[in-house]
Amino acid sequence: MKYSKLAIKILEYEGKEIYYDPVYHGRTLKVFGIDDDPTRVIDYIGDQFLEKEYGLIFFDTRGKYPKEKFDTIIEMEDNKPTGLDPIKMVKKGLLKDFYTASTIIQTIYGLDRSLTDKLYADILGGKVKSVADAAKSKEQYGEVIREVYTSLDETFFEGEVPKLGKSILVDFGKTYSISTVGMAFLILAAAVKDRRSTLIGIDDAAVLFYTTPGSAAIPLLTQPMRGRVTVLGSRYVAENLLNIPGPTLVLYNDPDLQSMIYEANGVPQGDMRKHVLKGEGAFVWRTTQTLEVDFGKLPFEG
Structure with a gap:
């Protein structure tokens, strides 16, 4: 359903366009897949929200996102001053x-x-x-x-406090200390948690939520708020992610992991649990009365 101006196409099926609308489906979207698939989906969603003049704030644990979309780039490295005191x-x-x-x-x-x-x-x-x-x-x-x-x-904690522009990329690709990652994630989450007209992308969410500081950032960035959309991407089917309210986009993965995601979302066994193949997706969402699963192909090549 295309309910508001924030709706974006996420799947296509037999000539039908399937939309994710944060206002109607929920403002936190979880994306589970393997390899670079969650990254590609978040990157695609980011492009759609840039067209809506939203700011982008991406937390990237793998150093995979193109930097030209952002006016502030924070490259994290172990034993390097960040200014995040x-x-x-x-x-x-x-x-x-x-x-x-x-x-x-x-x-x-x-x-x-x-x-x-x-x-x-x-x-x-x-x-x-x-x-x-x-x-x-x-x-x-x-x-x-x-x-x-x-x-x-x-x-x-040393160094000059960074300036945070409208669109921010936090690149953890060269950081190996999970403690450093968790500290930076919590501090920056607290700094941007009240921003409106913003899409927040978190990839890989399971990694960033692993530490105690990282877990503390979850409600800061996933609590529903007008004018903010959060997309959580992960290659790990972690319980703390599955339990976060919001719709889920199931991408290609091992059958048992797809089954775990369906189970966590309350999808009954049978035809609703379609095996998602490469280049496909299953969009699982709820209304106050029903559970829906939409199948289709991803709207981009690769």
Whole structure:
């Protein structure tokens, strides 16, 4: 169904066009497939939303997306300064307030509520002006942070705070530390979570959601919000992704994995569970009363 101006064609079947409409189907679309298939679908969807004058914010774990679509490119590497210090980002207006910065540090380093409140008070009082200051502090929160704080962390928070334009590509293709990936993902998710007229692409979502900080970013980017669409792409059929509300696009994959996706979406056994072949897709979506599955071919070559 083409319900709103945000509807885009995602499948074709016997002359019929099948649309994904975020307003009607749900604002978080999950895409499961193998190899580069999820990437190609997200890239295609991104092009459609660029035509609608939406900004694009893509988190790319594999370094696969073309860079010319973006006005801000953040290339992440291990042991490379990023400037993503949440305390400094508040001062630059990229994060809402110092309590947000405190809770990000809490999530990354496992502070309890009382230590987080103490850290927040010290930030407000000017005693702590950066994550490095917090790690060096003689307060108890400093001791807790230092238990897991490494030279990679120290370097990560150094550097100038980046400028974030309308369209942002965060390239994790050269990053091997999953901790670094998780920290960057959470911090940037907090920075862009309130943006409207924006398509957020997350690929590979299972990788980015793997760590505790990464998991904390899930509700920030998937909570329904007018003017925002989120597409989660993955090569892993992970339970935490399957449980996120929203429609699902099933691409070519092993039969047992396709079956797991159908099962998680409540699709009954039988003809509705069509085996998706290469170049095809099954679009699984719900209304308040029904479950629907639309089959077809992808609307692009390859």
